[in-house]
Amino acid sequence: MFHAIGETAGEIWQLIKDEGPMSISAIASKTKHPQTMVYMGLGWLAREDKLRFTQTKRGTSLSLKK
Numbered sequence: 001m002f003h004a005i006g007e008t009a010g011e012i013w014q015l016i017k018d019e020g021p022m023s024i025s026a027i028a029s030k031t032k033h034p035q036t037m038v039y040m041g042l043g044w045l046a047r048e049d050k051l052r053f054t055q056t057k058r059g060t061s062l063s064l065k066k
Contacts, residue, residue: 008033008041013050013064021054021063 011031016022019030028038042062045051054061 004037005040005044008037009044012038012041013045016051016062016064021061023059023061027062 008031011033012027015027015030022030024035024038024042027042028035031038033041042051046053050065052063052065054063
């Protein structure tokens, strides 16, 4: 399971790098991973201090820290 979470985190990082900021639901849709796996991948990236969380009117937008 640990390996799968790391791979998902890598896919999420690449997706945000290529397409820019997006919501958690957009990430889940584009990666085709279950939302629980997306949350674990996001936790991995957050723990590594790679994400910026921005509150919008519609929810939270995620982008990469520079």
